[in-house]
Amino acid sequence: QSALTQPASVSGSPGQSITISCAGTSSDVGTYNLVSWYQQHPGKAPKLMIYEVSKRPSGVSNRFSGSKSGNTASLTISGLQAEDEADYYCCSYAGRVFGGGTKLTVL
Amino acid sequence: QLQLQESGSGLVKPSQTLSLTCDVSGGSISSGGYSWSWIRQPPGKGLEWTGYIYQSGTTYYDPSFKTRVTISVDRSKNQFSLKLTSVTAADTAVYYCARLVGSYMDYWGPGILVTVSS
Numbered sequence: 001q002s003a004l005t006q007p008a009s010v011s012g013s014p015g016q017s018i019t020i021s022c023a024g025t026s027s028d029v030g031t032y033n034l035v036s037w038y039q040q041h042p043g044k045a046p047k048l049m050i051y052e053v054s055k056r057p058s059g060v061s062n063r064f065s066g067s068k069s070g071n072t073a074s075l076t077i078s079g080l081q082a083e084d085e086a087d088y089y090c091c092s093y094a095g096r097v098f099g100g101g102t103k104l105t106v107l
Numbered sequence: 108q109l110q111l112q113e114s115g116s117g118l119v120k121p122s123q124t125l126s127l128t129c130d131v132s133g134g135s136i137s138s139g140g141y142s143w144s145w146i147r148q149p150p151g152k153g154l155e156w157t158g159y160i161y162q163s164g165t166t167y168y169d170p171s172f173k174t175r176v177t178i179s180v181d182r183s184k185n186q187f188s189l190k191l192t193s194v195t196a197a198d199t200a201v202y203y204c205a206r207l208v209g210s211y212m213d214y215w216g217p218g219i220l221v222t223v224s225s
Contacts, residue, residue, distance in 0.1 A: 003153075034209075034210035034211075036210065036211035036212070038154075038212075044217075045203055045215040045216065045217050045218050046146075046154065046203070046212075046215055047215070048211060048212060048213050051210070051211035051213075052210065052211070057213065089153065089154050091154075091156075091211070091212075093209075093210030093211070094210075096156050096167065096169065097156065098146075098153060098154040098155065098156060099153070100153045101153040101154070
C-alpha cells in the first residue's frame, strides 16, 4: 500500500488558521471514514488528535477539527498557538498506512 | 489511566533478531476487545506501521516486513511483544507500542530506540 500524501511543511502566525491535507485513494480515504490524525512533538510519542475523520478525543482542544472530501482528508487548526508547532501525521486504517508527515511552524 | 512501556535491547547486531516487549498497566490487555500495535519511526523520518494483533490472536503485518515479523500477546504478564528477524541498519528506529481501538491508536508508549550496528 502507498503512503498517504501530505505537504512536507505548513506555517502560520499565532491566531491564524491552517489546514493540512492528506491525500489517499478511493480504496482507503475515499471509501472509509477511518482516518485519524496524530500530533508529535520532538522526542515525544505521537498523540491522537482526531479519529474517524472528524471526531475529537476527550481532552483535545476544539481548535482542532477534521474533515474529508473525496479521497482527501484534512486537519484544520484554528487560533494557532505556539504549542501547536509539531509534526502531524494522518493515518488510514483501511490502507494500514500513515502519511509522510507535515511539519507545522508557528511564525 | 492506561500506560504502555516498551522494553528490550537497544542495540542489535546485523542479521540478529530484534525483540521488544510492551508492558500494559492500568488495565487488562484481555479486556475491551482492543488490538495491540507496533509502529516504528526511523531517525528523522515518518511513522511506519509494523503490525498489530487482534484480541482473537489474529495478526496483521505490513507486507514490507514479509515473514520477518511476529507479534504475540502474553496475557498472564499483561504484555505483548515484537520480534523482527534478520535485521539490517534499515531497521534502526524508535519503536512504539500502542493500543488500537478499531481504526485508531489512543494510548502510546514513550518509545524505545533500537540501533542495528555491529
